[in-house]
Amino acid sequence: MNLTTHYLGLELPHPFILGASPLASNLDRVRKAEDAGAAAITLHSLFEEQGLRQEAGLDAHVHAYEESFAEAGSYFPKEAEFHLGPDEYLAHVSAAKKAVNVPIIASLNGTHLGGWSYFAKEIEKAGADALELNLYYQPRVSDETADNVETRLEEIVKSVCESVKMPVSVKLSPFFTSLAHFARRLEEAGAKGLVLFNRFYQPDIDIEDLELKPKLKLSNSSELLLRLRWLAVLSGRYQLDLACTGGVHKRDDAIKAVMCGADVVQVVSELLTDGVERLSDLRCEMSRWMEDKEYESLAQMKGSMSYRHAPNPEVIERGNYMRILQSWEPADSID
């Protein structure tokens, strides 16, 4: 079965790629992902904020003790802190690129305009094939209007795309007032692809210790539906490549995503649970299913169930939403 697909200018043998996660955080894992047949590997994010915090931490807890006592001008070898910060990430990009033959997609989360484009350039220099901008951002409670948020994000994308030659995709959250319109703005800003959607890690509460506990809850297939809806809406509307991320666990999840228009599917939670080897299973299962159903190629299937091609597109619209709600009946015990 011809599963070839194109994403961010890269020709990929199939649509299964490793999503941004700790699964590619060291070279061993990167090599394992290639061995498992990942079509491309997305690295974990470089957080500019982390560098700022690290610097503030070094100032407060390392530098503050330097040059203040006659017997000790410092407490670490000179080299020790030199490599802390973005260098580590850039070195990883470079090493990953050298270690494997599959495309390496770096991921970046900046905090300010200059930072985004500076680190994008550094990542390109380090050899990444493409860059995924992780626009995860929590506006302060009441400081910013929705329009301002969109404009600022658009500026970031524009500034990055003007700074680098490598293709750039944008990973979004689903919470935009007018997502399709915003997608167009991003395309005009130079983005080559969208990654739908970022997941929010919401802290839990420890009621004994009265503390918020950061919690990583892995995705499941039920989260796919939101992605499918927006893939279907956006598919074919712009020139943007589409990646589905969040909720792809089974063969059918991937098939649905592609049918709704995804050029690639990013898999993370499934691999964290069952091992990176699941990638090749998924690929084989999809291939077999398509053979059974006598598809010619992935290209034939791609977008077949999008808003533009689905036989019953009204299901995606509000009318259907109303109907579903009304059809839902409470259990007998609830009056």
Place this chain on the structure above:
Amino acid sequence: MNKPSDFAITDANEAAASVAYRLSENIAIYPITPSTPMAELSDEWSQAGKKNLWGDIPTVVQMQSEGGVAGALHGALTAGTLATSFTASQGLLLMIPNMYKIAGELTPFVLHVTARSLATHALSIFGDHSDVMACRQTGFAMLCSNSVQESADFAAIAHAATLESRVPFLHFFDGFRTSHEINTYEPVSNEVLDQLIDDDAVKAFHDRGLTPDAPMIRGTAQNPDVFFQAREAANGYYDALPAIVDRIMAKFGELTGRRYQLFEYSGPEDATDVVIVMGSGVETCQQAAEALCADGRKVGVLAVRLFRPWSLQHFIDALPKTIERIAVLDRTKEPGALGEPLYQDVVTALREAKDLGKMASEPTVLAGRYGLGSKEFNPGMAKAVFDNLLGSESINHFTVGIVDDVTHRSLPVDEDFKVASGDEFSAVFIGLGSDGTVGANKNTIKIIGEETDNCAQAYFVYDSKKSGAMTVSHLRFGPKMIKAPYLVQSAKFVGIHQWQFVTKYDVLKYAAEGATVLMNSPFPPEKIWSKLPFEVQQTLIEKKLELYTIDAYAVARKAGMGGRTNTIMQTCFFAISGILPKDEAIAKIKGAIEKTYMRKGPAIVEKNFAAVDMALSSLYLVDLPATANSSIAFPPAVAAEAPDFVQRVTGVMLQGDGDLLPVSAFPVDGTWPCATSQWEKRNIATEIPVWDPDVCIQCGKCALVCPHATIRCKHYPENALDEAPENFLSAPFKDRKITGHRYTIQVAPEDCTGCGLCVTACPAKNKANPREKAINMRPHQETVAQEKMRWDFFQELPRPERTALGLTTRDTQLREPLFEFSGACAGCGETPYLKLLTQLFGDRLMIANATGCSSIYGGNLPTTPYCTDENGRGPAWSNSLFEDNAEFTMGMRLAVDKKTEMARRLLQQLTPQLGDMLVREILMSHQKDEMSVFAQRDRVAELKRKLIGMDEPAAKRLLTFADFLVRKSVWGVGGDGWAYDIGFGGLDHVLASGRNVNILVLDTEVYSNTGGQASKSTPMGAVAKFAAGGKETPKKDLGLIAMGYQNVYVAKIAMGASERQVIQALDEAESFDGPSLVIAYSHCIAHGYNLNFGLQQQKLAVDSGHWPLYRHDPRRIERGDPALQLDSKAAKKSLQEYVDNEVRFRSLAQVNPGRSKELINRAESIDGDQRRLYENLAQVNKPKDDIGEPI
């Protein structure tokens, strides 16, 4: 002398080490102040693959002590490799036995020494010649350099000369004054070294190395028939040496243009008065002499370069023929000698010269001492030495730089004497260690010294505190090379980077008339005048100073720089000092920022740029009124109720005027009063904890972890609050047995360092607002007044009876700590253990303290943190050395045991007179718990009452020793550098002795005091100095070694993991009648993380299996139980989780992730093996007696 075209700006340590490294093949190192940077640099260069002159990378090995270094060097030299090392002070003394061997075997070798005081009545880390002078008999040649330039040049000359002469060299320069002075100098290039070093001599040395391919024997034992002759056989080598050095100096002069002589005279040829001196004092004396010559005096200075061997001919040739009077300055003291060594050599040389007819005149020779322990020596003091030669009442064996009002040997000094500084620009900056002032000044030196035609010099003075330390930076810039090895006295610019110093100290004393002053002030420019003390206002007016001000705190906050005001203040300095055109200076600052931070991201760069721009727009010139009108005065250094000694001595030192104290002010034998830290109100915290009685569960954890004993707990009868001030906080005491009592937790607001450990430790949360706990940090400024009032009243409240208190955390914290307000780092992980020790046994505690952090915060003046209880009892403390502390502890034990033994014998002897019952009760008392000790004290009090009325000699003798009938608790305390490395041999012996000696190892897993060098306790995979590539060997298991003796109590403890186990272990160790070893996990600034989380990190260390908790108690064997009991479970978290939190591990993970992973995995595996071994040991029962088969 003009600035050389090829120049560098660094200190003498780096300048000398750069040469030594390039001329060596093997380097053995051990840290000791102030030579440590030379060892650190060598290690870093070796790690980085820097090559020596011959293209090889020198091997750098760290040894366990300087004695070990000397042995390793001797071996490396014997087997024929070029070797070097660096040391000072006690370290040098430890090398002396090998120095005799190395010299006796005519082995080319250079030892570079930063000359430092030897510990006598007190330790001093600072400079003088007492260490090197203790080596003048070893057979080493001794070459002294006087400046940064000379330290590099003479390093090269020494290495060349030792190879040609075969005589080993001790090359030395003044500790701190030269070793740590940053100055512009011309480095010695490889080309120069290549031409200076004789290849044939190198080959001959290599060929002489022992090898089984052509075997020879060295180190024979010789008998009376030949030893003497053989000892004299090397004479010719010493006779030839001065000419060799002279020749090499001449060759060096040809190669570099810098010409030196063995004895170098400067001054008029017809001088009548000459000062002979060695070290950094030479340039000071030269400056004074030049000024005096300009006034018509005929004075000169003779610098001694090659002190050993002393060349009579060169000495006589160098002296002016017209000489009439000589003053010899020694930077050392030899009590009881006719004079100090340089003086004695000069006198001997003059006498021999006369006898040999080499000298016609017979000049008067006066001897003097100066500069001991880095005492300042400036041109005014040098002038006093010249003046002393003239007077009809000259003082011989004088001192200069102090006021000796006891033996009246000190010279009067003309304080107003200043030498011309020409085009030099001088500046003084006063800051806090943590604000980065010194770092910014080093950056300023780079900007001015490297990017302009100016030369630069800098010297930094620190106080002895590890938290909230004051730093004073002395900077000079000028077109010519700067030769002024003394502090800036009249600065053209004074920067006061912390407002607190303006109101406490006379900081304007550094300012020259018309100088520019920059103050960091929290007040707007129009308000600052009214906030200045009267004295400061007056000085501003009298000296016609120009005052600028900036609120750098606010700018830093706004720019997101936290407490780092350094870049802001540096910008202001450049903006107003005029040393560079303002725009050029700002561009250079921004260039430096970009260079430093760009790799970390533009956000950081822009943040710093913003700080620079904001600094310029927030800087104001203050319009000064014509007269002073302030009602504010400098506060007294100590409270009026402080004891007399504290008022007269400690208070003056606290004011920064210790230099002014005369000899009579001091104890003659180094014995100082305890409990003086309470009078030093440092107020260094920006936030302090405030108690919330409604939330508190009264567990005492906050007090337990407080490193500075600033959090105290008490319960007391309710009526004790009758006189309580308004708002004094208390809560009903939660106790099942005691009713009607109140409970208070109180912070000492002026002594707290604001570390926040207490808040992190507090387990109680406010249910309505869980962000708040039972103790919460509040701004110091807003709370200090109220808390001070509360603290004062709290101290008056009665204490609970000690005998009624148990060993729970809460109860231990109701006991009075007898170690308080030390100068330890904020958040220190060591001091909570020491404080607890004093709470448990403080009234009967004797501490022998190894040199290191704990001896510095425990005994570095001005103040003393060990204090006394209401009966005047408390820890008796002393520090001997670094290497001998276990032995020192055992010596104390021997003394206590002997005194007790004598008292018991006398008691028995006097039974008829004293009464059988009292004697028997005293002798039978077990004193294993508090109740028993207190009961014994009552008996001994009764005994003493009876003895006072008795006339027998035995009774009088018993009275002397009677207090030793009460149990004493003897503890040896020190860090891992001591216990694992330098002191291990002694520790091992003491543990094996069976004596009742307790050892507390405050294990930070690194040499903390000297700046983070690896010890054998450093964990595998951690980065430390001397292990920059990550330590690749496992942490030594000191506890297991001690367990091997069977009869040693051993415990491994970590307060953050189990307070109960810590208390139990200390109590059991103390009660065990034999040797005890307690190893305490101590978090440290050298681990690199926010020490607020020190306790959590301790718990992670235990939970990850890195730091297993256990107690090995030989008493359990007698009960049929295994001696070892494990107090922590097998690892339940990964080691990675623990190491990821600390810079010492993470930096390796980032530089070399593969190596880090491998080392951490191996360490985890070793931890697992260790755990299994312990589990097996914990099941080893003593075999039950065979009682045969049941019938």
